[in-house]
Each structure stands twice: as C-alpha cells, then as structure tokens.
Amino acid sequence: MALQINIDNGGTLTDVCIMADDVVKKTKVLTTPYDLSKCFFEGLTKASGVLYGAPDVKRLLEEVDLIRYSTTQGTNAICERKGPRLGLILDAAARDLPSRLAAHDAEVFEALVGDRIVFLDADTVNGAAAEVEVVKAINTLTAAGANRLVVSFDGSDFLALEDRFRLIALRKYPRHLLGAVPILYGSDLTNDADGERRTWTALINSFLHPSMEGFLFNAENRLRAYRTKNPLLIFRNDGDASRVAKTIAIKTYSSGPRGGMEGMKAFSRRYGFTDAVSIDVGGTTTDIGQYKNGTVAEVRRGHVEGISVSFPLCEILSAGAGGSSIFKVVEGRIVIGPESVGAVPGPACFGRGGREATITDASLLGGLLDPTSYFGGGMGLDVDRAAAAVTANIATPLGVSLDDALLRMEFAYEEKIAAELHRFTHISPQTVMLAFGGAGPLNACGVADKAGIRRVAIPQMAAVFSAYGIGACDISQRYQVTIEDPASLAETLAGLKVKAARDMFAEGCAAGTYTVEARLVADFGDGRTETFALAEPPVVPATFAAARTVELELKAIKSLRSASEKAAAFAPKAPAPAHGKRNVLIREHGRIDVPVYRLADLTEGHFAAGPAVLEEDYFTCRVPEGWQFVISDAGDILLSRED
Template identity: 85%
Template sequence: MSLQINIDNGGTLTDICILSDDAVRKTKVLTTPYDLSKCFFEGLTKASGVLYGAPDVKRLLEEVDLIRYSTTQGTNAICERKGPRLGLILDASAHDLPSRLAAHDQDVFEALVGDRIAFLDAAAISADEADVAVAKAINTLTAAGANRLVVSFGGADFQALENDFRLVALRKYPRHLLGAVPILYGSDLTTDPDGERRTWTALINSFLHPSMEAFLYNAENRLRAYRTKNPLLIFRNDGDASRVAKTIAIKTYSSGPRGGMEGVKSFSRRYGFADTVSIDVGGTTTDIGQYIDGTVAEVRRGHVEGISVSFPLCEILSAGAGGSSIFKVVDGRIVIGPESVGAVPGPACFGRGGREATITDASLLIGLFDPTSYFGGGMGLDADRAAAAVTASVASRLGLGLDDALLRMEFAYEEKIAAELHRFTKISDETVMLAFGGAGPLNACGVAEKAGIRRVAIPQMAAVFSAYGIGSCDVSQRYAVTLSDAAELSGTIAALKVKASRDMFAEGCADGTYTLDARLVADFGDGRTLVHVLGDQLEVPAAFAGARSVEVELKAVRSLREGAERSARFAPRSSAAAHGKRNVLIRDRGRIDVPVYRLADLADGDFASGPAILEEDYFTCRVPENWQFVISDAGDILLSRED
C-alpha cells in the first residue's frame, strides 16, 4: 500500500492530509509556535489514530512512503514582523542603498534592519587594514543589537568582494567561538545583478532562517530516531520539494499558500473553471491567488510583502486577516489585524487565556458554530469568554449592543477580504471564488457578494486543502548563475550538471532517475526578458545581444506527480435532508432557526437554499439568503447566488 502524509503548518492550526491507495483522510492539531516539532509529531500521532483506529506513530513511520511539509510560518513571521534583529554591511559607495531598500517597504525595512547598518570601503577589504575594518563593522552592528549579519556588496565584482570579506571574518571570528555571529552573504543565494533585489533576498532569508532551521532539523532528527525510511521533504514556494539540508529559508516563505495554489490548479481543471480566485483563510492570514486559463501566476522575480526578490514566486497576496486576527476600534471604526492571537493563547472562546476579540469569537456568538462539535468535537468553545472579549474590544468602545457589534465585525471582516481581492485579482462575470482553509468557507458567500462574485466553490478537503495540494509535487533542485561570457556557456552547464548530480544524489535520486532542463534568460533592464531553452546545441542566441545580463538556469526534477485528475460536475438532483437546526443572528431579521446540513450525510446532486449552515468536522459554511448549494459527484460544493 502506498502511504503519504502531507502536513501544512499554519499559525493557529496544523493540517494533516493522509493519502493511501484506498482513501484520502484528514485531521488537524493546534500549532505549538513555541516548538513546532511538538505539533508536527502530535499531527503524526493523530494521523496514525485516524489510520489504525488507535495512535501508533511508530507503525506509521515504518510504513509511510513520503512525508511532505509546508508552512506559513515564514509568511506569518514577515506579516507580524517577528524574527531576529539583522545588521547590514554595505559597500561605502552605496551610501544611498538603505533609502532605496526602504523605499520598497519602509515598515518591513525598519522591522528587519532599522539603523543597524555599517558601510565598509571595498578597497579596505583587500588591504593591510582589512582585519581592523571588518572587525570594526561587525562589532559596531553586534553592539547595536544585531544577532545576524547580512553582507551585500555592489558592482560587477561583488562576489569576489564578499569572498574576501568572508575570509577575514572567518579568521577573526572562527565559527567554533561562542561569539561568532552568523553572517549571510548575498552572493551565497543568488548572482542576480540587481543589487537591491539581491540584498532584500539575503535580508529576508536571514530573517527567516533561525526559526526554520531550529524546527526542521529538530523534526528530522526525531524522525531519524524512529528509523523512518525516507527523509522529510520540504515543500517549497516554487511548487516542488527537497530535503531539509537542501532547502533555503526564503523558499519556505509562502510555501503553504503555494500548496493551496497547486490544489486550485487541480480543482479548476477538474471542473473546467477558466477563471478562479482563491481565498485560503487560516488563523493569521488570508492568502489570495488567481488561476486563469490553465495556470497560476508566477513571476521570475517574486514578491515578498510587495518587495521584489531574486527567486521566482507564485503571485499570492497574504492579507493580515484570519480566524485569529485581532479586532480593534481605531478612530471610531473597526480594524482587523495584522496582529493575531495565534494558537497560543488563541481566540477567547478557546478558553486558553485569550482576551482579544476575533472573527472566531464573533461567529460563535452569531450562532454559526456548535460548541460541542467544533473541531470535530475535540475542542469545547466558551461563549461567555467570547462575549466578554467582544464587549470589551468592540461593543463598549462603539457604544453598541452585543448583536450589533457582532454584525459590524462580520461586515468589516468580509469587506476587508473583498477589498484585498479587488486589489490583487481581476474579477469578471465568469470568476469563481474557491474558498478553503479552516476559516475559508465560513464567510465565503459574504465576501463573494461584496466582491461581486456570484459563484463560490468549496472543496471537500477545504479544511486541509493546502496539505492536499502539496501531494502532487516533485523533488527538484534549481540553479541560476550569471553568464559573463558566451564562450563559458558549455563549461557553466557542465559545472551545474555536476552540482545537480551531487545534490540529487543527496536527495536519494540516482543518475537516470531525474530529468535535467536548462535555459538561458536575458534581462534587458527595461522590463524585457527573453528565454531560450537549451538543447544539444549550447549557444547564446543572437537576439540576446545588448542584454544587461544573461542567466543560465538548470533544473533537475525527479517526478512524483500522479496521473491527471478525473473530471467532475455539479448537477442538482434532489433536495438535501437537514441534520438539524441552529439559531443564527441574521442581518435585518434578528435571530432565527436555520437548517444545518452535514456534508458527510449529503450525496451527489443534493442541493438546498439559504439561509442555512453547511458543515463538516473541520469547517463551517454560512449559506446566506438568495444562495443555493449543490454537491458534486466528487463530494465538493458549489454555492451560487439565485437572484
């Protein structure tokens, strides 16, 4: 039997998708941000219980073929500005570089670097006074509070300058000494000729590195103790996976949302949707993407919080609003996020010490959740604590009754996500909104109405959709180097192939088990790029003449992808049978009883109209008035406006 475990680690909840020959199963655990390896193994333990009827993680790890892991921790760290204090060492000739870097995003630059910047004359690095100059720069920054350093020089010889600095730093601060501060060099990650982009790439990678390194190596070491036969694979933001030792931190940024976008591609193709916008609502963020005519948007120079970096990234917007985002009243209006209560202490209704109001608290008080069945019945909800939080944070500050405050919170939450949809995507009459994540289906129809979208799809696996989506990834390694001379092309390709062979061997892939693809990319510096796929003839095309830079890109891929997904359809056949009723607060109607439909009880073609609640163990969907839902032959849901 083939057995795969996909884990998507979010800010509040960690999702587990279990794929075997006969079924797809799911479960969730609370994220433990103080030790991510704890929720990682709690997830494996719970998954073994789902599979075997009782927890047996030892048996699971003996039988599992693949464990894939993705995370939103990098996204959340950047969004919430939580990470190490960085120091930045620059070439003295680039005195205006800090202001140019800050121009990309002043707030992020202040959070990561601030005024911890040292300038160093490039000529001094290779002179007799190099030891003094380097030591002075490092000591100045560490004294200012920097606990990690980034070195980024400019000019055509930036790699040589950074190597010279490295030699001096290693001599003055050997790594075995306790006082050796970690130093990252921009050229370690990329030879991108754009200095601003290269520096931001190094800063973001350095910011994310400590937490990712500590957790991933800890998790991998614990897996080794169980003698797991295959290594942990880290799903990256380029859509593929690699071992921990072959993954850099910035590649984990937005990897969870990218898993969701892989799922969006598969889902849209299954139902023939040509234009799909997606909202992946977790505890801390709402990740927004778009699929159009067979593909999701990916740019060669991706963006982190709107900041251009040197690596390709799927175009996903992470808005600071999720199920655990904090509601505040600012200047008489309700503001949501980006701060989140996270998994610890969590929303007030979780009863773990949280006192801030969240949409989870509001939804419980509105009547959308059953406190006894929430989270599969594994977590009781405390309505009194939720009411106290909403009253203190919102109602009393606006002079409102509790119900009025709840409706305003719900409206503000839906408005914010709808506004972000319009800011980041293009919406047409044909657009379908795909809602997933633990909190995605809850207010999906309300968001769609405010965004002008008339159809909403919810996957059966919505609660763990990003974990489900990473199940189709390949193992790969990617390389990019700047080509300084066309005559060096053959030698450059040969060197990259040797590196690929070594790295893929480290991935457990012998020669002949993976494919190699090479291409040239010319950047003309005016927004124009040309791509030339390299075959047997290794030559630079004449059209590349005049390019500002030419990069050689090589990709080694071991395919793990399964066959094409079968098609499915939505076709109403018979009225759905309600499971029960729930008293729900509805705008302009007050509190009324509405039917509750359990997804597990519904069959192909079952349909019903709102107001209603549609739910399963790990998600709840509010079906408003004038909306109808229908179940597909694959068990997925389509909601449509009726008027």
C-alpha cells in the same frame, strides 16, 4: 498509491492529509508555536489513529513512503514582523542603497534592519586595514543589537569583495566560538546582478532562517529515530520539494499557500473553471491567488510583501486577516490585524487565556459555530469568554449592543478580504471564488457578495486543502548563474550538471531517475525578457548579444506527480436532508432558526437554499439568504447567488 502524509503548518492549526491507495483522509492539531516539532508529531500521532483506528506513530513511520511538509510560519513572521534583529554591511559606493531598499517597503525594512547599517569602502576591504575595519563594522552592529548580519556589496566585483570579507570574518570570529553571530552574504544565495533584489533576498532569508532551521532539523532528527524510509521533504514556494539540508529559508515563505495554489490548479481543471480566485483563510492570514489560462501566476523575480526578490515565486497576497486576527476599535472604527493571537493563547473562546476579540469569537456568538462539535468535537468553545472579549474590545468602545458589534465585526471582516481581492486579482463575471482553509468557507459568500462574485466553490478537502495540494509535488533542485562570456556556456553548464547530480544524489535520486532542463534567460533592461531552451551543443543565440544580462537556469526534477484528476460536475438532483436547526444571528432578521446540513450526510446532487449552515468536522459555511448550494459527484460544494 504509496502511503503519503502531507502536513501544512499554520499559525493556529496544523493540517494533516493522509493519502493511501484511493482514500484521502484528514485531521488537524493545534499549532504549538513554542515548539513546532511538538505539533508536527502530534499531527503524525493523530494521523496514525485516523489510519489504523488507534494511535500508532511507530507503525505509521515504518510504513509511510513520503512525508511532505509546508508552512506559513515564514509568511506569518514577515506579516507580524517577528524575528531576529538584522545588521547590514554595505558597499560605501552605494550609500543610497538603504533608501532604495526601504522604497520597496519602508515598514518591513524598519522592522528588519532599521538604522543598523555600516558602510565599508571596497578599497578598505581589499587594503591593509581590512581586518581592523571589518572587526569594527561587526562590533558596531552587534553593539547596536543585531544578532544576525547580512553582507551585500555592490558593483561588478561584489563576489570577490564578499569572499574577502568572509575570510577575514572567519579568521576573527571563528564559528566554534560561543555567541558567534551568523553572517549571511548576498552571494551565498544568488549572483543576481540587481543589488537591491540580491540584498533583500539575503535580508529576508536571514530573518526567516533561525526559526526554520531549529524546527526542521529537530523534526528530521526525530524522524530518523523511527527509521523512516525517506527523509522529510520540504514543500517550497516554487511548487516542488527537497529535503531539509537542501532547502533555504526564503523558499519556505508562502510554501503553505503555494500548496493551496497547486490544489486550485487541479480543482479548476477538474470542473472546467477558466477563471478562479482563491481565499485561503487560516488563523493569521488570508492568502489570495488567481488561476487563469490554465495555471496560477508565477513570476521569475517573486515578491515577498511586495518586495522583489531574486527567486521565482507564485503570486500570492497574504493579507493580515484570519480566524485568530485581533479586532480592535481605533478612532471609532473596527481595525483587523495584522496581529494575531494564533493558537496560543488563541481566540478568547478557546479558553486558553486569550482576551482579544476575533472573528472566531464573533462566529460562535452569532450562532454559526456549535461549541460542542467544533474541531471535530475535540475542542469545546467557551461562549462566556467570547462574549466578554467582544464586549470589552468592540461593543463597549463603539457604544453598541453585543449583537450589533457582532454584525459590524462580520461586515468589517468581509469588507477587508473583498477589498484585498480587488486589489490583487482581476474579477470578471466568469470568476469563481475558491474558498478553503479552516476559516475560508465560513464567510465566503459574504466576501463574494462584497467582491461582486456570484459563485463560490468549496472543496470537500477545504479544511486541509493546502496539505492536500502539496501531495503531487516533485523533488527538484534549481540553479541560476550569470553568463558573462558566451564562450563559457558549455563549461558553466557542465559544472551545474555536476552540482545537480551531487545534490540529487543527496536527495536520494540516482542518476537516470531524474531529468535535467536548462535554459537561458536574457534581460534586455527595458522590462523585456526572452528565454531559450538549451540543447546539445549549448549555444547563446545571437539575439542575446544586446541583452543587459544573460542567465543560465538549470533544474533537476524527480517526478512524483500522479495522473490528472478525473472530470467532475455540479448538477442538482434532490433536496438535501437537514441534520437539525441552529439559532443564528442574521442581518435584518435578528436571531432565527436555520437548517443545518452536514456534509457527511450529503451525496451527489443534493441541494438547498439559504439561510442555512453547512458544515463538516473542520469547517463551517454560512449559506446566506439568496444563495443555494449543490454537491458534486466528487463530494465538493458549489454555492451560487440566486437570480
């Protein structure tokens, strides 16, 4: 295996997975939201120390074959509503479009656009007064505080109208002027015939673009200075990767969680699981997905916060509850998130100025976390600061003791994630819950109990599982156009193949090193779609004549995927040796001493029953009373509810 570095950037921690030969190693660094390139290079530096015994980032970047990067920054930005203020220019013939857009998610629409909307008549855009009206529309929105604009016309001639608007805007507001406001057109991203999807796709892309662009190009430029062999690859939410200049912002949304889904597919196949749900718990969100019938759910028109967009996305729910999510008391009850303290200032126990209560603070005070060994011993935790935060924000407002507040926080946290599991997935008696992410294993059994799940699997690489999961992705470019006239199919397909060849060359893939797949997708307007794989010569099936729209989809793929994982199994063989004891707060028992098991001390077949604590350098798992764990021959963990 070539030397590969996979980096998954989260809101609180950035995970690094190092793959060299048959060895997989991991490390983590704190995310630096004020400059993501800082934690990116800190991760590379720390990875070089893990690999060589001492930090040598120059050597690492000379020897590394592939660097893949995924991020939850887009997911967190949408979840926390942090981004630019957008202005929206729409076709006057579609005055009901804002209300239709808001119907997808009124809160997100208000956060992104609000009342910063201007309508322009198509005749005006094509008429003699076009320049005056376009300038007036742009000035109105910028005066209202918009710092990025989205233009999305409706009707069959939306492409021509947006091109006309573009010419005027470039002439009146050339891009070289200081302070020029960026304008994104719906047709820049897709020619999806559905105006609502097309407009939402442009809005979300425009909202995410600034933060993604600034960091990714800066990181790539710094990598070039080290003369790395290949460009940085961005892992996308469609499960493949491409270089920075060939990636759009919306395709970074949920790319980190999608890495976890790729890992879940491989893990489930390795152990023969046929029905699995996942909780990927980071600092800001818990990302939930499901594996069934040999794959994870992906829809051709994906969803962002429930909003339908024009591109395929894996079905993942991002719930606003993570290790750094803020707990507060509202009207006598505990409310969690979606606000997060992230890595800066972080939970109060980090000692970086945070004063809000988080589940990380509660877990420390409850005895689950060791303040001296947390984060591989690289970060000491402050018990007094954690106690002050929980007392001020939870115990005092509720009028309860500190220990009671901790138990209530734990219960509320587990209840919220269990409720989201039931809302988004289908749980059956055969369902296994896969728990990963830095905070995923911590309360996994409690979540499973409340969700009615009796088995929980924790990968050995749980702490960096999303980074691990992106390690087998391919390089690809995807295209999609509407076919208006069946006679134009051959010409349109030939044009897309030329574009694919140009883009794959830019990816560093010469002709003959990648494959091309093309298909037609017919939408019959009644919720029914049909697909048809194209061969030579390409033809439109006669049955597609009744379709509302027919789209040509083409994908160019450079395969990087390795052979499938070997099968593994869980079989108890010998009692696990305890590393020591820890005094832990347990419901109905109070504070008692329980055994602590270190994953590094355990081998195939080791087992033990709760109450206990199971941990490694970057994750901790509570094993409650009534649960037992066993280690597989691959080093993974299965926890089961005892009968």
